Amino acid sequence: MERQLHPNRLGGQWLIMSSPSYTVIIGLEVHTQLKTKSKLFCGCANEFNPDRPNTQTCAVCLGLPGALPVMNRHAFDLSLKTALALKCNIPHFTKWDRKQYYYPDLPKAYQISQFDLPFSEHGWLEITNDEEGGPVRRINITRAHLEEDAGKNVHDESGRGGDSGVDLNRTGTPLLEIVSEPDLRSASEARRYLEEMRTLLLFIGVSDCNMQEGSLRCDANVNLHIHNDDGSTTATPIVELKNMNSFRNVEMAIDYEVKRQHREFQKTGKTIDDSSKVTRGWDAERSITFAQREKEDVSDYRFFPDPDLVPVVLTESEIEAVRETLPETPAVKRDRFQNQFGLTEYDASVIIGQGPEINAYFEAVESACGDGKIAANWVTQDVLRDLNASECGVDDFPITSEILGTLLKWITSDRLTNKSAREVYGALKKKAESGDMISVTDVETLAAEREIVRDTGALETAITAAIASRPDAVEDVKAGKLQAVGPMMGMVMKQVGGADPKEVREMLIRMIQES
Numbered sequence: 393m394e395r396q397l398h399p400n401r402l403g404g405q406w407l408i409m410s411s412p413s414y415t416v417i418i419g420l421e422v423h424t425q426l427k428t429k430s431k432l433f434c435g436c437a438n439e440f441n442p443d444r445p446n447t448q449t450c451a452v453c454l455g456l457p458g459a460l461p462v463m464n465r466h467a468f469d470l471s472l473k474t475a476l477a478l479k480c481n482i483p484h485f486t487k488w489d490r491k492q493y494y495y496p497d498l499p500k501a502y503q504i505s506q507f508d509l510p511f512s513e514h515g516w517l518e519i520t521n522d523e524e525g526g527p528v529r530r531i532n533i534t535r536a537h538l539e540e541d542a543g544k545n546v547h548d549e550s551g552r553g554g555d556s557g558v559d560l561n562r563t564g565t566p567l568l569e570i571v572s573e574p575d576l577r578s579a580s581e582a583r584r585y586l587e588e589m590r591t592l593l594l595f596i597g598v599s600d601c602n603m604q605e606g607s608l609r610c611d612a613n614v615n616l617h618i619h620n621d622d623g624s625t626t627a628t629p630i631v632e633l634k635n636m637n638s639f640r641n642v643e644m645a646i647d648y649e650v651k652r653q654h655r656e657f658q659k660t661g662k663t664i665d666d667s668s669k670v671t672r673g674w675d676a677e678r679s680i681t682f683a684q685r686e687k688e689d690v691s692d693y694r695f696f697p698d699p700d701l702v703p704v705v706l707t708e709s710e711i712e713a714v715r716e717t718l719p720e721t722p723a724v725k726r727d728r729f730q731n732q733f734g735l736t737e738y739d740a741s742v743i744i745g746q747g748p749e750i751n752a753y754f755e756a757v758e759s760a761c762g763d764g765k766i767a768a769n770w771v772t773q774d775v776l777r778d779l780n781a782s783e784c785g786v787d788d789f790p791i792t793s794e795i796l797g798t799l800l801k802w803i804t805s806d807r808l809t810n811k812s813a814r815e816v817y818g819a820l821k822k823k824a825e826s827g828d829m830i831s832v833t834d835v836e837t838l839a840a841e842r843e844i845v846r847d848t849g850a851l852e853t854a855i856t857a858a859i860a861s862r863p864d865a866v867e868d869v870k871a872g873k874l875q876a877v878g879p880m881m882g883m884v885m886k887q888v889g890g891a892d893p894k895e896v897r898e899m900l901i902r903m904i905q906e907s
């Protein structure tokens with residue numbers, strides 16, 4: 393009986409306490425396709441090309457007898473760049489190993505990978521805390537290693553029992569595997585880690601991270617540490633989750649798995665010692681995980697050094713040469729945006745999270761108008777909204793950074809109100825939508841028509857007329873009801889388009905009080 397097996401965990405009345413009775417333990421394996429022209433060990437094109445299967449293959453990636461692989465140095469350098477951005481140690485010696493298994497999409501029946509001496513290890517990636525404004529969380533990276541990808545089995549998904557095929561276009565393309573320590577403590581944290589990883593990979597330009605095309609994939613190792621009443625903990629069996637093709641799915645699958653493991657443990661009491669690692673797939677349609685297979689042991693793969701490839705020996709200066717190509721990382725940029733421009737952490741994260749192109753756009757607007765906060769407001773609100781609506785990339789966006797920067801310069805130099813600037817922005821958009829080219833000259837013309845009127849003579853005349861026409865409101869203002877200036881303000885603004893509302897309001901109140 394379960395009660396007797398686990399008297400402290402199950403059924404007892406003091407167990408109704410609702411404090412969290414377990415800690416969630418998550419480690420992630422991220423696979424990213426590197427953006428190279430050719431594959432890892434041959435000259436075939438490295439391109440996503442599902443419509444023309446088996447057109448990007450050769451004797452080497454097909455594993456034909458006598459074919460010999462040669463390492464793609466660019467792929468290795470991109471991996472090195474990633475590992476350096478993740479603060480990994482780079483040993484000066486690394487080698488290639490064969491991982492043996494049979495699968496239809498693996499014609500050689502082994503994969504060239506890295507076993508005991510990966511090219512990098514012991515790094516970290518910082519992510520934001522679950523609690524807003526909490527300290528950053530440092531997630532340790534166990535290792536990153538480079539390997540060749542397998543091909544793809546293509547099944548008839550119509551359910552009509554058509555043939556399955558094998559597409560070997562992907563066979564042998566460079567795949568970087570980044571393995572984290574089991575440092576993540578919640579599904580939302582796992583998602584933030586993935587988002588931060590993706591942003592980093594995009595910024596350093598090593599991958600396009602397209603999850604739909606499979607150039608960014610993730611497996612999650614999940615288990616629970618159950619807190620026992622005597623203060624000890626019991627670990628549940630580790631489950632490896634697969635088939636999660638979006639960050640949202642990763643988060644949902646982990647959440648589901650945590651609850652499932654807790655229920656399972658309450659039912660069976662099975663611990664990590666009772667079961668080897670199991671693979672479970674995520675069924676996105678039904679929002680459940682399902683058992684796939686017992687995981688192979690590392691020894692099942694019979695790793696051994698690949699005799700066809702020479703080991704890679706690196707000098708310190710070669711490592712430094714790659715380090716010098718590293719751009720500012722997203723984390724450093726986020727800090728700089730907050731310190732240099734006074735952006736909130738949220739705004740900085742939104743801009744950086746949009747990727748390098750939006751980021752470059754923002755920086756160009758900032759440098760044109762000289763005010764990071766105003767630039768951030770416009771980019772995060774107006775520009776992102778319009779980009780999403782039009783589904784076009786920022787490079788095709790008609791309101792270029794130069795045009796927006798010019799417009800915002802009118803605000804920062806106090807010559808245009810925010811409201812008028814939005815009118816100009818709308819007019820520019822309209823012109824672009826009708827197919828006309830828009831330019832900086834258009835901005836200057838439209839803005840000049842709405843320039844804040846500094847002619848206090850004209851303002852005074854309009855205000856005097858407004859005061860004279862509304863003696864009732866004037867009494868109210870004098871009596872302290874300042875909101876009564878509203879209708880008079882409207883009259884003045886109508887008369888002197890381009891007047892600064894703030895200035896009009898101040899002048900109105902002052903002139904009423906002096907009258």
Ligand SMILES: [Zn+2]
Nearest residue numbers: 434436450453
């Ligand atoms: Zn090839």
